[in-house]
Amino acid sequence: MKKIIGIIGSPRKLGNCEIMAKEISMHLSVPHKLKLLRLSDFNILPCKGCYKCLGGKERCVLDDDFNLVLDSIVDADALILAVPTYFLGANSCLKRFIDRGLAFYAFAEKVWGKPAVGVGIAGIKGKEGSTLLDIENFFRVILAGNKYSTIVYGALPGEVFIDGKNKNIAVEMASALFGSSLQKKVTCCPVCGGDTFRFLEDNNVRCMLCSNSGTYVVREDNIVFEIDKSDHEFCSGSEEALKHREWLKGMVARFILQRKNLKKIRQAYMDEWVWIKPKIL
Numbered sequence: 138m139k140k141i142i143g144i145i146g147s148p149r150k151l152g153n154c155e156i157m158a159k160e161i162s163m164h165l166s167v168p169h170k171l172k173l174l175r176l177s178d179f180n181i182l183p184c185k186g187c188y189k190c191l192g193g194k195e196r197c198v199l200d201d202d203f204n205l206v207l208d209s210i211v212d213a214d215a216l217i218l219a220v221p222t223y224f225l226g227a228n229s230c231l232k233r234f235i236d237r238g239l240a241f242y243a244f245a246e247k248v249w250g251k252p253a254v255g256v257g258i259a260g261i262k263g264k265e266g267s268t269l270l271d272i273e274n275f276f277r278v279i280l281a282g283n284k285y286s287t288i289v290y291g292a293l294p295g296e297v298f299i300d301g302k303n304k305n306i307a308v309e310m311a312s313a314l315f316g317s318s319l320q321k322k323v324t325c326c327p328v329c330g331g332d333t334f335r336f337l338e339d340n341n342v343r344c345m346l347c348s349n350s351g352t353y354v355v356r357e358d359n360i361v362f363e364i365d366k367s368d369h370e371f372c373s374g375s376e377e378a379l380k381h382r383e384w385l386k387g388m389v390a391r392f393i394l395q396r397k398n399l400k401k402i403r404q405a406y407m408d409e410w411v412w413i414k415p416k417i418l
């Protein structure tokens with residue numbers, strides 16, 4: 138019996154994300170048990186950048202629900218993510234979770250390549266902004282294997298299934314989860330499969346998913362990206378992920394080495410400054 142975790146990135150109960158995730162699970166041909174979690178229900182504090190979670194001995198030091206969600210992901214055999222577009226990007230609960238992603242490196246061996254499918258739901262056709270990129274980035278950060286991710290449309294709760302089209306997509310996503318990955322029908326980054334690019338000067342281009350850059354050419358009316366891997370990959374393979382983990386751990390040694398210089402730089406900004414503070418700290 139496979140353990141599937143359905144991560145719902147929408148605060149709306151029985152909304153489009155929830156029913157889409159449930160629909161995907163209903164079409165899985167493998168025996169499974171689905172456990173759902175609504176990410177916005179969990180208290181996920183902002184990462185404070187202390188790097189302690191990388192040590193392997195200590196877990197994230199923040200006292201909140203992050204480890205509960207992390208453990209559920211580590212423990213699952215596969216993931217279904219459904220997240221709505223809010224203001225041209227995935228709902229912020231996803232980004233808040235991604236920001237805590239350093240903690241996943243301690244579990245790299247367990248999570249690497251865990252099968253995952255992700256669906257972003259936007260209310261207006263074409264107005265999903267960066268939602269697909271955000272989903273793909275989420276899977277890279279948690280070191281999961283993205284079998285297929287896509288965007289579907291539906292604004293009112295339930296509208297995603299107003300016609301049968303999106304149910305077919307749910308069927309496809311279900312078969313991709315434990316089957317072969319579905320390929321995108323558009324030109325993608327040859328390094329990571331991302332389809333979002335920033336165009337730079339002189340025909341240079343950077344993939345917004347893996348951050349690698351290269352050039353593009355137009356061949357027979359098709360755009361072709363020629364992108365090279367950099368020396369510093371962090372999510373493109375289990376070995377690279379482990380290498381990045383070691384590099385991050387080396388930050389502590391680099392900090393100790395540079396501590397005096399850095400202190401000098403920072404001291405210039407230590408005087409009294411006016412801060413607006415929240416009511417309760």
Ligand SMILES: Cc1cc2nc3c(=O)[nH]c(=O)nc-3n(C[C@H](O)[C@H](O)[C@H](O)COP(=O)(O)O)c2cc1C
Nearest residue numbers: 147149152153154221222223224225259260261264
């Ligand atoms: C605050 C807010 C911002 C939204 N921003 C966008 C947007 O930028 N683009 C879009 O297409 N839909 C946008 N929507 C619509 C939702 O993506 C859409 O209703 C979706 O189905 C919500 O999923 P849910 O039912 O699971 O909550 C927004 C909705 C809300 C509440």
